[in-house]
Amino acid sequence: MKRxxxxxxxxxxxxxxxxxxxxxxxxxxxxxxxxxxxxxxGNTGIxxxxxxxxxxTRGVNGxxxxxxxxxxxxxxxxxxxxxxxxxxxxxxxxxxxxxxHLKEALRRVPREDVTILTKTHxxxxxxxxxDLDRFRSEIGTDYLDIVLLHAxxxxxxxxxxxxxxxxxxxxxxxxxxxxxxxxxxxxxALETAAETDxxxxxxxxxxxAGNRMDAEMPVVREVLKKMKSKGKGIxxxxxxxxxxxxxxxxxxxxxxxxxxxxxxxTIGQETVEEFYDLQRRIPEASVRG
Numbered sequence: 060m061k062r063x064x065x066x067x068x069x070x071x072x073x074x075x076x077x078x079x080x081x082x083x084x085x086x087x088x089x090x091x092x093x094x095x096x097x098x099x100x101g102n103t104g105i106x107x108x109x110x111x112x113x114x115x116t117r118g119v120n121g122x123x124x125x126x127x128x129x130x131x132x133x134x135x136x137x138x139x140x141x142x143x144x145x146x147x148x149x150x151x152x153x154x155x156x157x158x159x160h161l162k163e164a165l166r167r168v169p170r171e172d173v174t175i176l177t178k179t180h181x182x183x184x185x186x187x188x189x190d191l192d193r194f195r196s197e198i199g200t201d202y203l204d205i206v207l208l209h210a211x212x213x214x215x216x217x218x219x220x221x222x223x224x225x226x227x228x229x230x231x232x233x234x235x236x237x238x239x240x241x242x243x244x245x246x247x248a249l250e251t252a253a254e255t256d257x258x259x260x261x262x263x264x265x266x267x268a269g270n271r272m273d274a275e276m277p278v279v280r281e282v283l284k285k286m287k288s289k290g291k292g293i294x295x296x297x298x299x300x301x302x303x304x305x306x307x308x309x310x311x312x313x314x315x316x317x318x319x320x321x322x323x324x325t326i327g328q329e330t331v332e333e334f335y336d337l338q339r340r341i342p343e344a345s346v347r348g
Contacts, residue, residue: 081267081310083347086317092345094338095145100322101292103238103259105204107174109323110337111148111294112141116302116327118155124329126156135163141334142168150325151198152178152209153190158197165199175200176262176294176325178209178242182219187226191235203236205260214247217255224257238292246274246282253286260292265321267314268307270300280318287320295324312337312344 094110114134116124125134138149138161149164151157161175177194181187194203206227208220217224227239240260243249252258263283269276283293295315304311315324328334 081307081313083310083313086313087348088316088345090346091342092316094341095147097147098322100205100238100260100294101287102290103205103292105174105237105292107148107204107323108146110146110341111150111176111323111325112138112146113150113296113325113327114138114157114160115150115152115155116329118152118157121154121156123155123157123327125327126160128329129160131160131163134160135166137328137331137334138164139167140331141328142173144334144338147172148174148176148323148325150176153180153194154178154209158194162197162199170200174204176205176207177203178207178262179223180209181223181226184222184226187223191226191230195235202234205238205240206230206236207239207260207262208241210244211241211248211252212243212245214245214251216241216248216251217257228257240292242296243273246278249273249279249282253282253289253291258286258291260294261286262294262296262325263321264297265295265315265318266298266300266304266311268300268304270303271297283318283320292322293320295321298324298326309340309344309347312341313347316341316345 092109096109097106098109099106114123114125129137149161151161179190181190213219227236230236231239238259240258241252242262243252252261264272265279272279286293298315299305299308299311315321326337
């Protein structure tokens with residue numbers, strides 16, 4: 060496709076999604092999809108639920124809305140509650156400070172029943188080794204399912220993160236982690252991730268309005284399609300544009316569910332009411348025409 064044609068098509072597509080009336084019929088599925096559906100994450104061999112319990116709403120400097128409002132026992136109880144209600148995927152990060160909260164939940168949840176994702180800012184070999192040891196101790200587990208390089212913006216990240224990546228590769232061979240990858244916060248970093256064989260999993264910002272994304276939605280969409288064609292697992296984030304699309308939840312959910320290259324997605328939940336609301340909305344949104 061010629062670049063001019065692609066850009067025109069992308070602008071047209073983006074314009075259609077920005078209309079007041081969302082084109083639900085363009086994103087309808089032929090069967091209902093549920094938050095508790097167990098799906099495969101690319102070619103990693105990992106199976107997890109379609110929806111993850113996000114624990115990092117406004118997560119920065121070792122805390123998040125969830126940690127600040129619930130504390131260790133409260134968030135631990137909430138994660139246990141999610142497990143009892145069929146959500147088997149927990150999304151955490153060192154930046155969120157949620158590892159001890161996962162450990163609290165694992166006191167009552169069998170470790171092998173849940174998939175745990177966490178994220179690191181490590182760059183050097185020493186930093187990465189220390190993080191893997193500390194993360195496992197903080198969470199109370201011998202292994203981590205998915206570990207991602209966190210919030211990467213530099214398009215040349217494989218050069219700068221090479222030492223940490225080597226440690227993660229060896230850790231996967233040794234069974235310390237099951238899959239490694241990246242969460243990108245720029246188009247340059249995302250495009251590099253699509254071309255980098257080391258990336259097994261990508262945590263991608265994706266929503267119909269392009270809010271808090273790495274580039275305009277159609278541009279990101281094409282990069283993610285390329286990633287998927289190479290067998291990478293893709294987890295959607297910023298599904299509601301970091302809260303900016305909270306008045307368009309059904310549109311955002313249907314949009315996420317309709318893109319087959321999105322294996323699963325994470326949404327930060329802070330109350331039981333929000334949890335039940337998503338469980339209700341997801342299957343309804345998947346088949347709305």
